[in-house]
Amino acid sequence: MLEGAGPAPVLDEGEAIGLLDRFALQHRVPNGKTVLDQFLASWPDLTVADREMLRGWRDSAEGIFEIRREDRDAIVLLNLLHDLEYRTYSTMGPAAFRRRPRAGSCTPALVPVRPVPGAWLVSGWMPGYPKSSAAQIAQVALELAMTQPELVFRHPEKIEQGWKRMREDSAASVEFSGGDEPVLPPVEAEERLNAYYRHRQEAAFARHPGRRRPRNAPGVDVPAFELPPDLADADAIGIIYDETDGLNFYNDYGMLRGLLAHPALAAGKRYADVLRGYLRSDTIGPLPFRRLAAPPADGRRSVPEGPAQAGLHLVRARQGTAARRKPWYYERGSRPGISVTGTRLSELAAGL
Secondary structure, three states: OHHHHOOOOOOOHHHHHHHHHHHHHOOEOOOOOEHHHHHHHHOOOOOHHHHHHHHHOOOOEOOOEEEEEEEOOEEEEEEOOOOOEEEEEOOOOHHHHOOOOOOEEEOOEEEEOOOOOOEEEEEOOOOEEEHHHHHHHHHHHHHHHHHOHHHHOOOHHHHHHHHHHHHHHHHHHHHHHOOOOOEEOHHHHHHHHHHHHHHHHHHHHHHOOOOOOOOOOEOOOEOOOOOOHHHHOOOOEEEEEEOOOEEEEEEOHHHHHHHHHOHHHHHOHHHHHHHHHHHHOOOOOOHHHHHHHOOOOOOOOOOOOOHHHHHHHHHHOOHHHHHHHOHHHHHOOOOOOOOOOOHHHHHHHOOO
C-alpha cells in the first residue's frame, strides 16, 4: 500500500479501492505472477465456469469513458482512447449507476464477464465527472494516449491506423528534411524538427478551416519537441525516422556511419568505443545497424573486421543471433510509435 500510494499521506476511499484492485489483478510479485494467478493455482477445484470467469479478469480494460446511454440494468460506455463501446454491469446492480451523471464521463477499470460476449463488469472504483468537465477530461485523455499508447492499441483498428500514420509521417519528414539520416548539431536538429511539426500542424489546420483552433497548439504556438539533456549536450546527433521503429536520435551516429564507410578508422579507440556503446546499449535497438548494413547503391561498401562485423552480423545473421544481442527489442513486440486519437475524443478536444 505504501509503495503504490506514493507521496500521498492519506488515500481517500476511491484511491484505496483502486490501489487494491490493481494490486490483485495487475501487480506482479517476485515470482512474476499476479495475485489472481496465484489464487487460480491454489484452488484447483474451481468449476470450469468460475475458472474461465477469473481468467478473463486478466484482460482488464482501462481508460477514460464517456457515458453513452442506459441499457436496461447496464450502461454503455465509450472508451475515448480507442472508440470501443463496453456494455457495463455492476456487482451492486443497476442502482450503482444511479449515483453517476447520466451524461458525462468516468474512469473505471473493467473486466470481462466470461463467457458472456460483450459484457463487462466494473472492477474497483468508478469515479464520475459531469458533462461540463468534457474539455478537461479530453485533455487528460490526450495526455494518457501519448504516455500509455498500449491503452489506445487495445483496438486492432487503431494499430493499423497507427502504422499507416507513421509511414505517412516518416515519408513527409524525409521529404521536408531532404534526407532520411541527417546528422546535425543538437540546436539545429531541434529547430528542424520543430519547423517540421509547425509545417504539419499548419497543414492540418488548413484542411479544417471551420474548426476552432486550440490555444497554444504544440508545434505552432509552442515548441512541440525538446531534446533530452544527454542529447542536447552532444556534439552532433543522428536522426532516423523509420516507418517501423519511429523517430530515433543517436549520439555520435556520424562516427558510426563513418566507421563503416572507412574501415581504417576502426583502429582508433574513440571509434571503437562508439561502436561498443551501440552494441551494448539497452536503449539502442538494431535500427542503426540495419540501416548501415543495407548494401549501398554502388555495392562498394567494405566492412571492417572485429567489432564492426559483429554489429553488422547483428542484423545479417539469423534471427536468433540478433535476439541474443538485443533480446529486449524482440521481446517487447512491435507497435506503432504514433497514437491515433479516437473520433469522439477529437470532437471533445475541439469543443464539439
